[in-house]
Amino acid sequence: MTSVERYKQELKQSDVDHHTPTAGAMTGHIIANLLIHSLKIGQAKLFAQGPAAFFLAQYGSQWVGHEQTVFADLNRLLVNNGESIPTTTDQFKQFTMLEEDGASKYDPGDDQLFGLVKDFDTQTLFITKAIALAQQASWPELAMTLGELLAWIKEQIALAQRFLGHDLRTGLYTEEDDDDF
Incomplete structure (x- = not known):
């Protein structure tokens, strides 16, 4: 099979997996979210002004570093499992x-x-769903990796919300916001 044929087969399977959904497909969304979020953090570090600039100078690089590490770990974990x-x-x-x-x-x-x-906060929705799917699929190492990511993200949300003077859930997703998820 040629590389083009293999890639077409991969895309076809990916489409099926995303409509099922599977733990691997849901983790693909998480991987994409991590990459885009890392880029957005970098942009905010460059352009934010006021007190938030100091917060991002202190935490932004740590956020990007952690997200890039998890990005690489998840990619490796999925590829090692044929996803x-x-x-x-x-x-x-x-x-x-x-x-x-x-x-x-x-x-x-x-x-x-x-x-x-x-x-x-948006990422937590996908991570929670992927953890449940990984548990259903008896994929403990994926569930564990995602659980650690979820805990880290919740810590960052709490840290930033306190800095902004918000209550923990102020302005964030609630079940009433979207019954379709």
């Missing part, structure tokens, strides 16, 4: 559920930081 991962820009754009807006770099620093917090 597909997003590998092209088009796939990352298709699989991410984080919104991008180039104009947001000119928003007030606190708004940029809160946007990153909301992105963390």
